[in-house]
Amino acid sequence: MKFSWKLLNYFINLKEVNVNYFKEQLTLSGIEIDEITQKDKNNDKCIKLNLTSNRKDIFSILNLAKETSSIFNIPLIIKPIHSYTKYTHKQILNTYHNIFYINRINNIEKHESPSWLVNYLKTCEIRQKHLIYDLQEYIKLKWGYNFYIIDYINLTKELLKINLSIKHSNFISNYINKIDNTKFIKHKSKILIFVAYENDKKQEESYTPTDYFINAYNETLNIISTYTKATVGKLNHHHKKNQESNKQIKLYKHKINTILGPVNQKTLKFLSKKNIQHILNSLNLYTKYDKNIKLFYVNIPKYRKHDIQRNIDLIEEIGRIYGFKHFIDKIPISKRKGNISYKELYIKSIRKILRHLGMHEVVNCSLVNNINTNTIQIYNPINKEQIKLRDNITKTLINNYYYNIKHKNFRTEIFEIGKVFKQNINNKNIERKHLGCLISNNNFTRKEWFTTPDKINWSNAKGFLENFLEQLNANVKLTKILNSNLNKSIEDIKNFFHPTKRLGIYDYSNTKLIGILGELNQNISKEKVYIFEIDINELYKTIISNQHLNHTIKQYSNYPCVTRDISIKINKYKAVGKIFKIIQKLNNELIESIEVFNEYYENQYKTRSVGLRLTYRANNRTLNKSDINSIDLNIKNLLSDLENI
Template structure:
């Protein structure tokens, strides 16, 4: 849309307003100015607006001038002439005449004795600004009135007038009524002779039908102003005689649209003011802003509610409470409100299982594992099959997560990636004894890395082993504060989750994770069954897997509300460390060995650590490397103590050999 700077100044005084300031203000209020061009020939400036669909009323100079006067808080130079009185005083006011299929209001005059038909220079310049070629005075007036006032007018020739009425969708009956009104004008004599005369014209003002199919007087707010200016231009530059006006209209009650909005709604959306910390927009300021917008507003103190009556020309875009809030912020100025969101110090509680899942993700990522996500639908026959699967590859619901991780492992091996340290937290599905479907979250992991660690920088990297993976799991459980014990699986274990994954683990090299309090099995850790290791050239490389029931793991977590640590005096005396290698039976439990050593010398044994395990293939013997730390809390160990320690170690090795 294009708007003339000179025409805008006809309605509102903008002489002291810079264009850059106006552009900034309009943009902040939702009216975007694309560009401003200066016409040196007409000495005028043309403002190009990017008009949005919700502000379709900004199509003429007067409506834009009204908006600018509101935004800049400047008075309009021209006040609307009240048309209601003119209509009510007319004797035909109550007839409610249906004048046309297209129009709701018609006003016409007969113009006779036209002596000139040339447009003045100022009018030509205005139209040049809009790139409109001038033709004659009457067509120029039509364009000028539409640009400035937004009303369409027609100045018709009296020659073949009936055809021109038909072009305007005026029926024969309505034509006759209009022509009779013109001919009955007592101010002119011999009016019939004026028809079919080039020196006679008919001036026709009209208002189109709106969505309500009824005339509302707000549509004709500046109609009388536009009509008066048109008559003045015609009479001045044509030197013609203008007959008495005749009007036809369809009356209706005034249309109003009311929106009620609570004061807190305005406060919650706009927030607090910048210059007044912890202060909201006052009631008086809100009412003042609404009055600037020409909204008839009232504050109901008892309900703390504003009752806002929307003018007819803004009904199309102001329909909800939020629209009113936006108008208040737009006119008052969004920059005066604090733009930062208020900090919400109230933390919503989350389910403990969700907290556990988040913690697991964080810890395993820090431990070097990568998270993967797989679909819960698989291409295998499982207890829960879909009746109407989308594809054959997704026909069942999985009952464990490990099988998907094994597929990930095979894919990585195929693409020559030999460092696979992955985990997944996903859903599994089961049926209970009553044939009801159960959905649970499980944590599963798969670790394979043939270059995991080296003892020295010069050594070749070694593969990850059982103790490394066990240490990762123990670190996870420790950080979760989970009271879980890793121990040998019971021979009579009948847990359904174990049955779902038992075929994936090595028959012997696996251990269970048990709740320390109720001894309930919550997961399994061990080596991958050799038959799933088919993609590796060297099957001696071990792959370690684990799967844990998250809900049961969550029950083992101990949330420390306060400190419950035991205070123990720290020994200031040096320690004596002995590394020993013990030959044990193949299935000897290491916890039994630790208990045996502690019971032999409780006072001096401070700690026992396992630092190695190895097998002698020739004799099929198993050896465990132990590091025993001796220390006294009260004195330095002397030669007698050292000798006794050495004797105890020899006795210990001999006793364990006999076992």
């Protein structure tokens, strides 16, 4: 669209507004101006707009002036235009639409356009033809209304060209039938048709309000009567009352504050109710405000119904007119941290520990092609290879192991944390999270750097799992699996393991089986491959949280100690730990420590001699002669007690 700067100043006084500032403000408000060029011949400027599809309402200089008035807060200066003709007409109210005026025009003699009209059209780069055509373009450009002047002789063809509704065509026919045809021919009469809205889709999209219809009509009559020396006949009009009410949108003030944010000031205040109402009213979006619930009721005029349909559209209009640059454009700093469940943190710690132990994480799909009939089947699977949900991780880890062997990678140390799916007793599908780990390494340990490395064995695998569980602080125990307490999870995977080389992982508190460790069955692989699988949900329940330290702080003694070495002969298969427990039961406060310093075996008698070193010390004094005599007596009694073990 191209508009004249002079013609725009007819509606609004922009003499004190710089052209560059005008261009910048309209562009920031969503009305993009490509350029403003100077027309020296016409002493005018051409405003070239690049309008988007949602601003179809700005199709005339009048509508641009209204938008400019809202942006710059400058009032419109539109004075009423009175007609030079002797015929008067009623004032048109905003409650009417489809307004249709018709006049007879006699003796049009001159068809040359005045220079001022030609200059306006040249500024807007509109091609000129003759007065009637130029005037049509001028009124449409300035006011946004259409009018037509047609010959009586070619009435039918002309009516088809302008595409009027059936009602309007019938109205014209009835009007002509009332007038003597000879008068039309004698006075070379033409028919002036002036409409506010046409009844076709194009005009409905560019809805024009009736506010200034009379001014546009009167200016058209004045120019025709002045420059063509024609006489204008009596006015006949037709209109229809508008029964359709304007759309109303409810807008809460807190929503405006949330989306636009505070105004860029030191106080960081939000837009006031008064400012919001002023902006909306300047856009002809008349509002009512309920102060109890802080709610705006906004009436949307029909010419803005195509682009203002939701709350966010109204908020955009408020920000556009007030100026988005006046709002703080920084994202507010939030001190609230995201919430991660303890279980997720626990799973992260599992990953961290296993990576530090040299394991590599793998991720496998939960959809498998399992022959087992107990697994959950998927309805309408994508392909035949993914028709069921897996019920264990062990099987997918074995597939990873085979894949590595196939590609000559003989060192496989992998783990996976993934979902498994089962059915309970009530045939309800249950999703669980399991941890699976597979280790196969022919160079797992080496005693010396020059010796041949050893394969991983049962003790290494068990020690690896114990080390992992210890770092997790899990209260579990590894023991032989009893068939009486086998659950469905372990029963499904027990066939993957060696019949004798497998252990159950039990919750120490309730002896519930939560996992399994074992060597891979020789029927599956001849190599030494060790796997364990644990239910993470059950493992999480065994964690002992160290909410406080279980240590006793004691002060170091500044006094010397007394040591006694004793030799005890016990059965070859008896544990030294039992001796420690007997000594600790004496409750002698002077005993500071007990150490094993030597051990001798007598294979002939199946006995062994254990050398113990007992350290005595007092915290508040030096041990005297009576203390030492008491210690020696205690040792004699102790030796007699230990002989019975």
